Structures are given as structure tokens and as C-alpha cells.
Amino acid sequence: MITGIGTLVFFYTYSYLKGHVYLDRFYGYLSMFMASMLGLVLSDNIMTLFIFWELTSISSFFLIGFNNEDPKSRKSAMLALSITGLGGLFLLAAVILLGYVGGTYSIQELLSQSELLKASANYNWIIFLLFIAAFTKSAQFPFHFWLPGAMKAPTPVSTYLHSATMVKAGIYLLARFTPVLGGTAEWNTTLIIVGAITMVYAAIHSLFRLDMKGILAYSTISALGILVFLIGLGTEEALLAAGVFILVHALYKATLFLITGIVDHETGSRDVTVLSGLRKVMMPVAVAAFLAALSNAGAPPFFGFVGKDLIYEATLHFGDWAYVLTGAAIVTNICLLFAGLLAGYKPFAGPLPKQFEKVHLPHPTMWVPPLILAGLGLVFGIFPSLIEKSLIQPVFTSLVNNDTIIHLKLWHGFNLVLGLSALTLATGVLLYWKLKPSNNLLRKTFKFEILSPKTLTEQFGNLFSNFAKLWTGFFQNGYLRNYVITILGFLTLLLAFRLYQGVNIYIDTATLTDVTIYEAIVVIIMAASIIFTVFSKSRLVAVASLGVIGYAICLIFLFYSAPDLAMTQFSIDTLTVILFVLVIYNLPKYKSFSKKRVRIRDGILSIFFGTLIALLTLEVLSEPLNRETSKYYAENAYILAKGKNVVNVILVDFRGFDTIVEITVLVIAAIGVFSLLKLRLKSIEKE
Amino acid sequence: MELLLVILIGLLYAAGIYMMLRRSMVKLILGLILLGNGANMLIFLLGRIVKGKPPIIDSAEKMFTEIYADPVPQALILTAIVISFGLQSFAIILVKRAYKITDTDDLDELNTTDEIYE
Amino acid sequence: MIKTRFLSNLLLSLIWIAITGTFSFENFLFGFVLSFFLLWLTATNRRENKYFNRVPKLFAFVFFFLYELIKANIEVAYDVVTPRHFMKPGIVKIPLDAKTDLEITLLANLISLTPGTLSLDVSDDKKVLYVHGMYVNDKAEFIANIKNGFEKRLLDILR
Amino acid sequence: MTDIIVITLSTLGTLFILLAAIGVVKMPDLYLRISVTTKAATLGIGLILIAAAFYFNDPSITARVLAIIVFMLLTAPVGAHMIGRASYFTGVKMWHKSKIDELEGQYDPKTHKLKSEDQTPTEDENPKS
Amino acid sequence: MSTYDYLYYIILPVLSISVLIIFIRFLMGPRLSDRVVSLDLLLTTGIGIIAVYSIHTNQPTFLDIAMILALIAFLGTVAFAYYLEKRERND
Amino acid sequence: MKTIIFKTASTYLLPLLILFSVFILLRGHYLPGGGFVGGLIASIAFIIHSFANGLEKTKTIIKFHPGFLMPIGLAIALLSGAAPLLIGQSLMTGLWFDEPIAVIGMVGSALFFDTGVYLVVIGVTLTIIFTITETI
Amino acid sequence: MNNPYIVLPVLFQLFTAVLLLFFWFRVNTQRLITIICSLTSVGIAIWLFSEVYNNGILTMQAGEWKAPFGITFVADIFSSTMVLLTSISGMAVAIFATGSIRNARLKFGFFPILNFLLMGLHGAFLTGDIFNLYVWFEIIIIASFVLITIGGEKAQIEGAMKYVTMNLLASAIFLTAIAILYGMAGSLNMADLSGQVAQIENRGLVNVVAILFLVGFGIKSAIFPLYFWLPASYHTPPPAISAIFGGLLTKVGVYALLRIFTLIFIPDEFLSNLLIVMAALTILSGGLGAILQVNMRKIFSYLIVCHIGFMIAGLGIYTELAILGAIFYLIHDIVVKTNLFLISGLIFKLKGTLNIEKLGGIYKKYPKYALLIAISLFSLVGIPPLSGFWAKIFLIQGGYQEGQYTLIGFILLGSFLTLWVIAKLWSEVFWKESVDLPKKINVKYFSELVPFKQWVMIIPIVFLTIITLYIGLAAEHIIILSKQISYELMNPSVYIEAVLGTQIETP
């Protein structure tokens, strides 16, 4: 089916887009799309299935957006991709979950795991994810709204997408998993409800459209609803009906789309209120259209009739809810009939307006494919057995997973089903005569748009975007101090929590070294300088005070046996002071910018953090320390490394690599300073 | 003495962080330096301190004969000090450059690169 | 010129021995080579002074300096520890006989090193030295003290 | 004997440093503080270092001590001169009881020239306060 | 009282107290020059403390640090003086 | 800064300090010191000189841009660290001459390494300070 | 097994950098050296990778000091893979830079610094010593500081202020963590620490230290709520620099997290949950940020954040499968993100702006480039079978195994937001009709470049695209590789044995 319709579309496109500069590109996308669809259908591995599923989404994105310089076209492509892409992710989740629960990615093997899957705690999750995936792809309520937008694509594409393939991928998915996951109350009820709502909702919607493509899009959604609905019914009759209806729908909808394309191509309009009488200029097209409309209407002896019969039979035999469901099906079919007439009959009937007199028949490659498709609708209707074995049976078998042999008949005799069909036909035709579509009416329906899923989704999108703004604006607010406080607040909280969980400080005073007066004074001076640095009103005084801190540290290093450190600290400290002094005098005034409240908050946070570090330090001090490394160094420094200053031996030998990296850091810093100060880009070099 | 050093370390960390939270670029740098000093002192203290016994082998000996200070933390601190010197120099110059370009010490005025539209 | 260069070189080598604390020929040689290199490195076109034949005067000067240092220190100490200040501070201009940079620098440093006086600056034409004194009871005496004490002895040695 | 020398020298040295410390707090203006501290401290440190040289009684250490002293004698007065001069030129005032200021007006902040002209202010002219 | 004790109980404390006193001037200011002067003195006193400490711990090695201190302590003073003059010029 | 006193003093301090820095460098393996502190002292010597005499004067003394010391020092450190690789030993393996050399003591790759550090530190410090001074 | 040559990638970069420093003023010589040396370094990395792949973990004890005492370098599959990816990205960026970076910047050390940065990255991946890791991190950040500010334009400086501050903060936290770790365990060798830390009785303390490492590395990897520096700065320097940043810098943080939290600190329940929450919010924050932006490079910056979340998610789930996913994602992301930033550079040269509202018409005017770019863009989205897709499967599987449904939800949300953003980008930049932008005098347009420069800009993009395609289409190779890495990580005893077990005789 995919390849069949696909080939016809190829021919059709040839003429339709003749002269379009990117024809080859279009064919590229189209082939990719076809290949993906084929892959999707043919794959037994659900992961592969997912891959192809995504590929159909992405290629349809490119197809819908093909007229990429038209903003509407881009917008539709985005919308379609958003919805189907979202669905794709749900499918991914579903597929992996299935694989995880079922232990395999093969559908064949999953079939044998069916009971296990259904009993699993994750069953509801699986079907939920799967449903979302299928509903988005197959444009089920409330995810249907991307499909009318996809009309923006060049016609053959819409055709292909809408009628035959991509949207059916969702149906295919549901059908394919019915034997694996179906048959439970959750499965069936959800599908019935969603399917029913979709088919009725979309069918009613199609009544008010004026654009031929719009009409067809909504009727397609409705048809998809029917299919979901049928799969949801789950009885053998329903599944048979589904199988047949897929084909029925594919045939007439493809025809109608192609015809719409021709009309659009030749007349430049798709508005049904404007179009009329075109049969006079393009008879073969009119014939095809009329045939398709009849098949759509389910008039005997068309194939559509076979399909509709099966649907009614399925609903009628469905237990307690039979009447409600049949009613829904009837309403849907009436509307669809109306829509079919509007699109397939109206443009060709009546008088030919003056503006269309010069319209002529396009190249045969354009009108022959629809004619063939429409003709098939008639042929299959009269001789259903033609496809019974070859097409319907395998589909059906895979759906129900047993060996029931099916028989399709055009004529079942006079029965309730026939009566309902007649009722549908009559009401539909009546409706067509009474209800004249107009802009007025369309506008009235806009009032309900506020509640439509599309609007709601858009609103949700706006809400989401506002949320994004709020979130991003809150965290990424541009103020460095806020970033720092967030990070430190986070760290402090975690540290406090973890310390609180596991803290038990005890200090063995015997192990501590004594405090002498000179040390105490150094500590006092250092503490005072720290505080002085923080609160000093002058930058230079702060720098000088920083120097004092450094010198005090130097003394502490000295007292506690680190002469190398003391030397280095002292030299570095002096250099830092020099650096500051050299840089600072052409810096701006040193001000306190923040409010008192902020300062108090920061003060509390920093004191808290400092206390945490101090507590942590105390805790570590009470732990025993493994001294093996330092013992090894002490023993081998002279004997093996020929040095007596163990610190230096570590620096140039034991851990010499640190040092080489360290001097590299210095070199980079120097280059950085050099370029930062010396490099002045000319305005012509600034990018 | 350890207790006093613990207090100093806590103070250095607290002061460093408090300075980092200021809006002045110069204070920010000062804060980073204080923080670096705190970390160095922390390594020093947690390597356990020993008084008056530098890790230098006596000229007559081939290895230590008595207690000595752990040389490892000292080597680490030395490396850390030098590295922070490099980083600090760069940061100081960056501040200078930032001031030259924006003509302010107020970090709050350096927030255009985070805006959505630019 | 060559001689003074050589002397500086020698002096630096000796300092090298002093700070390394190893008295050996090799060490001296090493120090010599090193300081030769350094002198070459740092040589500018300034005029070198010959100072080696004034050793005795140098020694006398050192003791004079130490004496001044201690005496003045005690004087100042008294003022510092007692609550009242007896000082009469001021900045005085001292005309210079010292001519070369080295002479002026040494003089200024010596003045600074003795308590109660501090060389603030030298005029651009090197004619006068501005000195801050703690006890400028009499300006003329203050100037004379410096000129007859430090400057004269110093110049004796240097010239 | 060594002990006595060490104790005497270190005590004297310490006293001079203490003196400098008190001086730096007590002296009424910057120039006086510089004046008092530079030398007192240099002398004090010198004495203490010599004490150390006596204590260790090792030529290499003595040499090192001498080196430190030489360094200090070389740098301390220069530092004092630098900061004193810079302070004066940036307008640090002298103590109000100062007697005389012959430097006043000699420095040209625009050209950074320091003059030596002999239009010396008369002795009893009030110093700048 | 041994030399050791004398240094430990008398000299070091007195030196430390001197440091504390000098530090008071550092905190008081009032001008940058005053702080620079006291910083310089602080470092000089530090040399003394180091010298005494090296006697006290019998570690002549520490005298090397005193040497470095003596050499470059003065650089800080020079830098601040440099700053004061430069700032003057830029005004 | 135009002060004769400082200028003159700095002319004498420069060789003295460099001498001292070499001393510190060479003794690092046995006593406190080493390439890092040595390098810092040497650069401080030049910084003092530049403060007193102006950058141009100091530059003429050094005769080339101090930045060149950085790759040279790095190369020395790298070579002395990587030399063992040539004989199939791990990086940074100490290689030593058998006999001590006068003054310096044992000469090994560690000393070359430390010399590299010394040069890099001088190059870095001077590049930073000189660049700042130039662009003030 | 001991092999002294495993540090060659590091040494060679250092050698290159030093060599370049000697040719400071000779920009064209620098270009030549860069091209030759970057190709060589890829060769070395390939050699290292194949050595490790064939012989198992290789170690090098610097100075021949036996394991916990000297600095150990370890090349396991993970680190050698990272080295390989680094040199590949580095090569692409270096070559791209020879064409795209202006001479003014090249005269101020761009190439040496770039090589220093690569050296730092190699070192960080290869070292087996925690303090040495710190030192490598410092090289990385200082080199990145210099690169991000080189040129010193206002935006660069503003971004750099934040970048510098937060990276220095991270370093301080990292150093604090090392201090405490050494204070507890007395060792710095990571393999040794693994055992030492496990023996510490005071688990509360160990947990606290783990937090410090988490936050320290977390800042570097740009996890929520520590990522703020990234969107503030990554778009400010020239694109070649953004490319190396976007591709590699955050990844080294992720690498460190993966290492530390599989080798030394095995996450307890709290930490796992914390990681998962952080991962989820990282994904969310990155995604939300990305959909708002209009500057291409800012979009990519936020996407970096978003996708870091995926990797952290793998760590948070902490199963072999999930970590496999994280590793796969890491491998994919390095190549793709580097390429995307290079692409942004190309687009800038083509059109003179990166504002997607102003851009347009690339598809029409440069169809071949568009196709080239599309591959990277849609790889990032994870359109199967392109590279971004495979990692997610394992992450989600891992999530199911551990019952982390919410996290899976976030992963899907993140994927969706990425999809949406990239589709929008595509639609705006490539599809939209192009408006005539005023010629900027300060932009050297692609068409104005000499052919050599045009080629050196296109070739790296093509090269990286081919690798991307390889990762996606030959995913089984990468899966096998990631599986081995993840196995290595989850069974650290192999690593520990390789480091501590084969002790060499000291000289």
C-alpha cells in the first residue's frame, strides 16, 4: 500500500512541482519518508520500529516545511514536529520499558510474553506511553491539531501523509501491539473513548471548513478516530472493519487530496464556496472525484460501502454500549459523507464561474493516478475477494493473532446494517443540500476555539515559555553575587546536613600543641587583619591589611617547621601587594554598594559557612592520620633522591610533575596578563 | 594552637566568602585571595602541625633521626600558593581591564551577557 | 675604570663566599665568575669609584657611626618613653658638598640611619639635601653638625 | 660567656624594638614616626642578629648575619626616605609644633622638579601647620 | 634561668607585644603612609622574632628566612611610595 | 621615581640580590630555597631596579624581553624531566652524575629542573610586572 | 602494566606549546606548527588508545617512585578514550582556528595557550593522583581564562568575570576537599585512596568530603544549581574558543565526577538521590534556557547544560547500564558540541551575526553546508540512528531498572526541548527567507577569505561530522567501548590492581 500509493504520488509530484527548484530535494525527503514507513511496518524489533517512527517524524518535518520560505509552512512543520516528536519520546520510553519488562525487543517474542506484560506492574505505564505516542502520531483528540496545519505542505505530501501513511503509523502501532498488550479493559476503554471523541469531534469540525484541504484534513482525523475506535472495540468484527476501512480510506482520501492538488494547481483556489463547475474543464478529474466521493459516502457498490457496513456491524454487536457507539459512528459517517461531497462533488458541480474558464486539464501524470485510485475503490467494492486474501487477511491475522478466515461481501442482504447505511446516506445528502458552508458559519465556530485543544496547547506553550522565562530569569539573573550565593548556599546546606548527620566532635586536648604568647599574638593580629580587610573603607588599606595576613601566615608557617613555605608565602605576598598597588590606583572608588539587609544576610551565610569548615576541620583533626607516604619520603629523600630538604625533593623529584604543571600555570597566567593588557583590537578586528 | 588555627581558618573562609558576595570587583578578588589562604592553612593544619622541626635532614645524617614535620602538605601548599599567585595576578588584571571597559567597580553592571536578547 | 671594576668583582665574590659560608678556592672561583657575569649584566655608564686605599678611614668611620647611632637612639628613647614631647621638629635644607650619586646616597642614608634625622629628598640639581630633624633647636648648628660630622668624614673616605 | 653576650645583646635589641613600637604609636606625625622607628628597629634587629651569630658560633652563620645586617643598612634608610618623600609630596602634614619647613614650595607637582633655590624662608617664619 | 628560657619567656613575648603595639598603629592609620610605616616596622620586628626563634629552636635555617625578609620587606614600602606618587600624578 | 638615593641604592642592590637568588636556587636541594624562591628574589631585584630607574633602563640591562625566559625555562624543565624517557625510564626519574661538583654539590636532573623553574619564575614575574608598569 | 610513554600526549602538547612560544611573533609559522602538531597528537592518542585497548590498563609511575608515593599516570580505556576525543576535538579546533582567528589574537599567544589547554585536559584524564588532578584543573582554568579573554572585548570581559570567579571558587572548594581528604587518609594516589577511604570508620566525615568534591566538580561540569557561569560566558569569545570550551571543558568535570564517585566515594542513597535531583534540574534548566535564547551560541551553551544533566543522570542512577549511557553520551557530546560551535563560527563568517531572528536563507544559499550542519544538529537531538540517540536508550533502561521514573520523564523532557530548539533553529536559520543584513566592516566574511582559510574552516567540520556519523551508525562499536568503560568504572578493583599491584623496583 505504501509503495503503491507512493509510486503514484511520485508521478503526480513530477508534474505538480515541475519547475520547482528543489524538486530533487523533495524527492529525497519523500524517498526517505517512504523508506522509513516501510521500515516501520516491516520491522519486528521494536527499537528498529522506533527508529523508523522517528525518521517518519523528521522527514515529515522536512516535507511539511518544504515551502520553507513561507512562515506558515514553517510554523506548521514546527507544530507537527513538536507533537509527533513528543509522541516519539513517549514511544521511546514505552519501547524501552517494554524491552525491560518483556526482556526482549522482538515483537514476535513479546507476543509470547503477552500475559506477563499484562500482569506487570508497569502495564499501565506501558500502554499510557504507547497511547500517547500513537495518539500524537495519528492525530487523535486532543493531539489532532497539528494535522490541519500540515496542509501547508505541497499537496502530494499532504496526500501521502494524511491518507495513507504517516498518520496511520499510530494506528499501525496500536494494531501491532493489540495482540501483545490489548484485550484488557484499560486498553479497550481508552481506545474506544479517545477514538469516539476524535471521530465525532473531527467529523463535526469538518462541516464548517471552506478550504478543500481543511475539509479533508478534518475528515482524515475523523477517519483515524474511527480506526482507533475500532481497534478499541477489539472484537474480530471490529478489527476486520478496521482492516478494510484502512484500505477504503486510503483509496478515497488519496484520490481526494490529489484532486484538491490539481484543483489548487490549476485554479489557484481551494475555497469550496468559490469553486464550482469545474467538470466542464477537467472531466477526468471530476470523474475521479465523484467516484471517490461516492466511495467515501459508502454508497453501494463502492468499497466504502463494504467498509461502513463492517463498522456498523462491529458497533452493533458490542454489548451494552452498542447503541451509543453505533450512534456515534452514524453521526461521524454522516458528517464525513457531507465532507466528501463538499470536497469531491461541489467544486465540479454547478455552473462554471468566469474566472475558471481558462482552466485546463493538467498533464496526464497528474490526473491518471487519482483516477486509478478512485477506480480501484469501485473495483474492490464490486469484487472484494480481489483483495480479501492478499491484503485484508494478513492484516487481520496479525491483528487478532489467530487463524480465522475472513470473507468480504458487498451485499449482506437487507438487515439493520443496511438500514443504518441508508439512513446515513440520506441524512448526509440532506445535510449537503441544507447546510451551505460560509465564512459566516466558520467564524461562528471560532468562538469555540478558546476551548479547542489547539488553543489550550498554545496557551500551555505560552505558559511554559513564561515558566521558562521565570526559571531562567530567576537563576540566570546576571548578577554574579547571586550566582555565588546560590552556589555557596547550596554547598552550605548540603554540608550542614551531612555534618548534622554524622558529626561527633571530640578533641583530645593532650594531642594538641601548646599556645605560646607569640603565637597567640600572631593569631590575634591575623584575625584582626582579616576583619580589617573585610570592613576597611579603603582599597589600599585592605590590600595592606591583606599583606599583614600573609605575613602572619608566613610566621605561622615558620613556627610550625615550614621554612620553604614561609619564604614562598612571604615573597608571593609581597608580589601580590605590589601587583595590587600597581593596578589599583587607576581603579574606581571603592564603595559599598549593597544594602544593610543584604550585608547581614551575607554575613550570616559566611559565618555559618566558616563555622562549618571549622567544625569539619576539628572533626578531621580527631581522626588518625596515615603517615606512610611522608615516612617513605623521609626515608628515601636523601638515599634515593640525593636531597636533604625533603620539601624540595618532593617538589623536584617525588612530585616533580606537579611543579612542571605549576610553572606552566604561571607561564599561561603571564601570557594572559600580557595579552589582556597589550592586546587592543582595532575596531575592524572586533568580531 | 590547633584550636586557634581552626578559628583562623573558619575566619578566613567566612571572610573570603563574605567578600566574594560583595558587588565590588576588588572586594571579589580580595575574597578569593582570602579563600585561597584559608585553603592553604587548612592543608597545613590537617597535615598535622609540628613545632620547630623542619623536614630537612640533618647535614650529618642520611635520614630523620627524630620527629619531623610532614613534608607532603608543605609541598602541596607550595604548589598551591604558586598556582594561586598566577591565577590571582590574572584576576587582578582582569578587574583592571573590566574597569577600563565598563568604568565601574560595580559587578551589578556587568550583567549583559546573561540577557536573553542581545 | 678597569681597576674599580675588578675591585667590585672581588668584593662581590667575597660576599658570595660570605653568604654561602664555604671558604674554599673553588667556591671563590665560582663566586668570581658569577659576579663577573653579574657585573657585565648590570654595567651601565656610571663612573666607578676607587675605594680600597681608604680602609683605615672606613674603620674609624664605622665606629663614629655606631657611636652616633647609639647616642641619638638614647636621646630619642628618652623622648619616646616620657609622656611629654621635647622635640622641635622641622625640615631643613642642607647644602651639599657631596657631588656624585654615590656620595649623596651614602650621606643621605647615614643621616636617615641616625635617629632624629631623616633625609627626605635631594634637589634635582643635587645641590641641597632636605632633612627632617627632630631637634632643630638651631638651624645653623643642625646644618653644621651634619656637614662637619657625616659629610666630611664620608667624603674623606670616598675621595 | 656566650650566654651573657646573647642575653645582653638580645635584651638591648628587644628594648630598641620596643622603643620603636612605642614610638610609632606615640609620635605625633608621620615624619617623626619614620624618624624614630627606622633606626631604632634597625639597631634593635642588628643587635639581636649579632646575638644569634654569637649563639650559633659558626662562620657561615655569622657571615649570613652580617649579610642581613648589610642588607638592612642598605634598604631601611632608602625605604624611609621613599615613604617620607612621597608622603610629603602627597600632602601629609607635619605636627603643628614643627618649627621650620624649608621644603615647602620647592616641589613642583606639575613638573616633579625639586628646586634648591636660595630664597630660603626666614628662620622665624611659621611652619606650615 | 637558662638562655633558652630567657629568650622564650622574656624576649619573644616582649617582641610579640611590640608587634602588637605596632599593629595598633597599623589599624589606627590615619593615613596610608602611617600604615606603610608600621607595616615596614612590623616586618623588621618579624626579622627579630625569627632570629630569636631560630636560637630558641636551634634551627639556623630560619635565619635564611630572616634574610629574605630583610631583602624584600623594603619592596613593599617602595611600592606604596610608588603608588602615592603615581596617584598624585594622575589626579 | 626620580630619586637619586633610591636610584643609586638600586644599582647596588641589583647584583647583590641576583647573587643571593642564585645562592638560594643552588642550595634548595639541601636547605630551604630552590628555584621558585630564587626566581622570585631575582625578579624582585629587577623590579626594584625598574622602580628606581624606569622600565627602559632595566630593559636595556636585561637585553631581551623577560618573556623569553619562559619558554627557555620550560624547555629546560621539560628536557630534564623527559630525558629519562629516552632511556626507557619514566618521566622525572632522577638522573645523577656520579661525583659531586664543587660548590654546587650533586648535579642531577633535579638541579636542571630547578633551574628551569628559576628561569620561568623570573620570566613570568617580570612579564607580569613590566607589562603592568608599561600600560599604566 | 607499566609503560613510561603513556604521558606522551601530555608531553607532546607541552612540547608543541613551548615550540610555539619560541615563534611568538611568527604567526604563519605558528599556523603550520599547529596543524602538523595537532595531527601528530591525534596519532599519539590513537596509539595510546590502541595500546590500552589491546593490553589493558597501562600505568606510569613518574620518577619510578612506586605507586602511592610518586605521581601515577593511568591510562585505562576511559582515560585513553577521553584523550583520543580531546585530541580529535583539539585538532579540529586548532585547524579551524588557523583559518578563523584573526592575526591580532594569534599574535598574543592563542596557539600556545590552546596547546597548554589541551595539555591540561590530557593530564587531567591521565593522572591517577588527586592533587595532580587539581594541578591539571588549574592549568585548564587558567588557559581557559586567557582564551576567554583574549581580545578583551566588553562582552568577553563581562563573561570572563563570572567565568573566572566561579571557576576560582570551584578550585578553592576542590582544594579544601583535597586538604580534608589528605587529612583523613594521608594519601593522594586515587587508587590508594580508594582503599584508604573505604577503611575510614567515620563515614559521616567521608560523606561530607564527598559533598565538597561534588560541588567542586559540579561547578566545573555546570550542574544545577552551579552552572551559571556557563551561559554567561561561553558565547563571548571567538567561536573556535567556544568550541573547545563547549566540547571539552565541562566534560572534564564530568570525567572527574565519574572517576571520583566510582573509585573513591561510592555514593550512598542520599548522594545518589541528590545527583538524580541535580541531574533532573540541570536538564530542565538547560532546556528552559535554550528555548528562550535567540543567539545561536547561547542556545548551544544552554544545551550543554541540559545535556550535562543526561550524563549526571547516568551517574545518579549508578548502574552499569546507566553509566554506559552516560559514557556514550559523553563521547557523542564532545564531538557534536565541538562541531556545533565550529559551525556557529562558520555561520558567523557567512552572515556576520548569530542572532537566529536575523539569520536565514542558509538552506537556499548554501545547501551543502546546510546538509553538513543538519547532521550535527539532528545528532544532537538524537534523531535515530544518529549519535545522540543511543545513549538515551541506556539511560532510560538504567532508569527503569532503578525505578527512576521521574528522572526518565526529565530525560524525555530534555530531549523534547532539544528537539524543539533545534527544529526552531533549523527553521529560523536555514529555512527562513534571508534578509539582507548590513555588511559589517569588522567581520571578515567567509567569501573574503583566501581559499586556504576557507578550507581549514570547512575540513574540521566535515571531519567531525564524519565522526558523528560514525558514532551513530556504527553505534555498536561505541556501545562496546562504553560498556567496557562502564565495567571498568563499576569494578574499580582492576584499576586499583593495575596501579598498586604492579610495583616497580625503585632505582
Ligand code: NA
Ligand atoms: Na613548586
Ligand code: NA
Ligand atoms: Na624549595
